[in-house]
Amino acid sequence: MGQMVITGLICGALLxxxxxxxxxxxxxxxxxxxxxxxxxxxxxxxIAIAIQSVGVYTLISLKVFEFNAGSLPIVAVIVGSFIFxxxxxxxxxxxxxxxxxxxxxxxxxxxALAGYxxxxxxxxxxxxxxxxxxxxxxxxxxxxxxxxxGVNNWLIITIFVVAVAFIVxxxxxxxxxxxxxxxxxxxxxxxxxxxxxxxxxxxxxxIGVIATLAWPLSVATGRIGGLGITTPSANILxxxxxxxxxxxxxxxxxxxxxFLGSLFAAKMxxxxxxxxxxxxxxINSFYGGLMMGFGAGLAxxxxxxxxxxxxxxxxxxxxxxxxxxxxxxxxxxxxxxxxPSKKAKQAAQVITA
Amino acid sequence: MKKILEVMGMVCPFPLVEAKEAIKDLHSGxxxxxxxxxxxxxESIPRWAAEEGxxxxxxxxxxxxxxxxxxxxx
Numbered sequence: 001m002g003q004m005v006i007t008g009l010i011c012g013a014l015l016x017x018x019x020x021x022x023x024x025x026x027x028x029x030x031x032x033x034x035x036x037x038x039x040x041x042x043x044x045x046x047i048a049i050a051i052q053s054v055g056v057y058t059l060i061s062l063k064v065f066e067f068n069a070g071s072l073p074i075v076a077v078i079v080g081s082f083i084f085x086x087x088x089x090x091x092x093x094x095x096x097x098x099x100x101x102x103x104x105x106x107x108x109x110x111x112a113l114a115g116y117x118x119x120x121x122x123x124x125x126x127x128x129x130x131x132x133x134x135x136x137x138x139x140x141x142x143x144x145x146x147x148x149x150g151v152n153n154w155l156i157i158t159i160f161v162v163a164v165a166f167i168v169x170x171x172x173x174x175x176x177x178x179x180x181x182x183x184x185x186x187x188x189x190x191x192x193x194x195x196x197x198x199x200x201x202x203x204x205x206x207i208g209v210i211a212t213l214a215w216p217l218s219v220a221t222g223r224i225g226g227l228g229i230t231t232p233s234a235n236i237l238x239x240x241x242x243x244x245x246x247x248x249x250x251x252x253x254x255x256x257x258x259f260l261g262s263l264f265a266a267k268m269x270x271x272x273x274x275x276x277x278x279x280x281x282x283i284n285s286f287y288g289g290l291m292m293g294f295g296a297g298l299a300x301x302x303x304x305x306x307x308x309x310x311x312x313x314x315x316x317x318x319x320x321x322x323x324x325x326x327x328x329x330x331x332x333x334x335x336x337x338x339x340p341s342k343k344a345k346q347a348a349q350v351i352t353a
Numbered sequence: 354m355k356k357i358l359e360v361m362g363m364v365c366p367f368p369l370v371e372a373k374e375a376i377k378d379l380h381s382g383x384x385x386x387x388x389x390x391x392x393x394x395x396e397s398i399p400r401w402a403a404e405e406g407x408x409x410x411x412x413x414x415x416x417x418x419x420x421x422x423x424x425x426x427x
Contacts, residue, residue, distance in 0.1 A: 023396050273418035
């Protein structure tokens with residue numbers, strides 16, 4: 001129990017710290033691929049996936065633990081990921097983003113988190129469980145990409161790593177844009193940790209390493225898995241209302257750690273303040289949270305569980321989920337950002353005409 | 354002329370969306386001061402200004418999670 005508490009909290013706190021300081025936001029990343037044709041955050045995600053993939057499969061090859069990709073509940077993954085994508089735009093952050101923004105003092109994220117935990121718990125053990133199970137019934141036997149194609153996992157990983165290396169090389173070759181920054185008030189390590197703008201590719205590299213470390217740390221406590229947000233978030237609520245200690249596992253301390261790590265990072269860099277959303281944002285956050293809980297529950301993972309971890313494990317679930325999650329964010333972005341601005345433009349034209 | 358855009362309390366990416374709208378009404382050489390408190394804006398607003406070729410004349414953290422940035426329209 002002690003080990004679970006300590007390693008879970010430390011791993012989570014590291015992640016929360018790095019994500020807060022590195023502004024690692026997948027919601028924003030997916031959204032900007034569409035809105036501003038900016039793929040940097042998506043490329044950063046690919047780096048984190050590549051590092052974790054090599055790291056975890058090395059550990060598996062060394063027989064540190066075993067991994068079984070299981071089967072693929074294809075309909076649940078597609079529908080759930082799409083709904084999750086819509087939800088994270090409304091909530092203003094994905095599941096992990098919501099945890100770390102809660103640590104920055106954003107009350108809107110607290111509201112989103114409440115909705116997310118509630119529906120996730122309803123899917124895992126509540127009234128929505130029969131629906132969840134019914135949709136998951138349609139499933140394909142093999143979830144491993146390598147197994148379907150009939151090749152070694154390392155071949156897939158190698159091709160992927162080469163592709164990511166090429167993308168990174170091409171990005172780094174581009175001329176650097178000089179972006180105005182804040183005048184530094186701190187020096188040395190304090191400047192780097194609590195002030196400096198972090199390069200997203202470096203942030204992603206650190207996240208890839210943390211995601212790799214998560215596996216052996218979690219496995220050591222009997223939970224076979226890496227980073228995960230949805231089930232642990234549901235587990236917290238399940239434990240609180242049932243008192244069943246069996247709901248407490250490594251993942252629970254991981255997500256609590258994310259909150260604490262982000263809180264620490266934000267406090268130390270003068271970025272913590274309770275911020276109260278207006279009514280519309282608060283309502284959107286809550287709806288977003290509900291959709292996040294439903295979508296991630298159905299898809300068997302959020303942007304971290306599926307988008308970062310199951311992708312690194314080279315499963316169909318991870319990559320199909322990532323694709324539909326991105327489509328969901330684009331769809332919601334159209335209705336939340338693109339259409340209102342088009343309408344405003346049309347209205348302006350009518351007035352001038 | 355200097356226009357002040359107060360978007361405190363707005364979540365990302367709305368401060369940036371609002372800033373893009375607000376700068377349209379300005380003439381070249383006019384300044385737009387954006388007061389915001391979303392942490393991601395500290396990255397996305399100056400990046401947008403740089404990409405568009407506007408000049409950032411002032412950029413300051415004014416308090417706990419509160420920033421102000423002044424952008425001179427190109």
